[in-house]
Amino acid sequence: MSLSLSLLRRGVFNKVRGSFLPSSSIRITRPPHRILLSTAAQETNTTNNSDNAEKAEKIEKTENVEETAAKDKQIAELKDSYLRCLADMENLRERTRREVESTAQFAIQKFAKDLLNTVDILSLALSSVPTEIRNDTQNNPHLVNLYTGVSLTESELLNILKRHGVEKIDPLGEKFDPNLHEAVYQVNDPNKESGIVCDVQKVGYSLFGRVIRPAQVGVNNN
DSSP, rough: HHEEEEEEHHHHEETTEEEOOGGOOOOOOOOHHHHHHHHHHHHHHHHHHHHHHHHHHHHHHHHHHHHHHHHHHHHHHHHHHHHHHHHHHHHHHHHHOOOOHHHHHGGGHHHHHHHHHHHHHHHHHHHHOGGGGTOOOOHHHHHHHHHHHHHHHHHHHHHHHHTTEEEEEOTTTOOOOTEEEEEEEEEOTTSOOTTTTTEEEOOEEEEEEEEOOOOEEEEEEO
């Protein structure tokens, strides 16, 4: 054993030269088949690593595409919801505005309707005065003054109502409209068209286009 170690330290004996070669000059060479196997294994590992990298890249791209699509869908849904909320708010604002306007316009409806009875009384009082003495200042000066005062009162009251949206409905000679008129009786006049209002017993009134009292009329039916 000690001899072998000594020979290794001294080198390898060269029979041609008859001497030992230094151990530093000795090169150990792998067998060729081992080199081939090692190279093939490296190439296989490289190929596997490349395939794995490609697969990982494809998976990452797929995940990114799916994630982007999901975010785009979520953004579209949020945008749609936002636009719907805006539309709902605008509709609510417009509806509230109309309701406020309607409330303001028709707040006096009951009060105006109550005043119509006063207008009717004034009209009846004026119509009860015979036409021939309405201007007879010589024989009936006090009656003329009274008639003039009542007439002015009626006119002023009607003007006030008109300024607040109350309009008179006096359909004499017009076509009967069930939305505006109330037929209280019928007449048969061959000289007039059927369905025409022949007489107005009581005028009607509307408030901003809304009928608060229909006109009571007589309608021709022939």
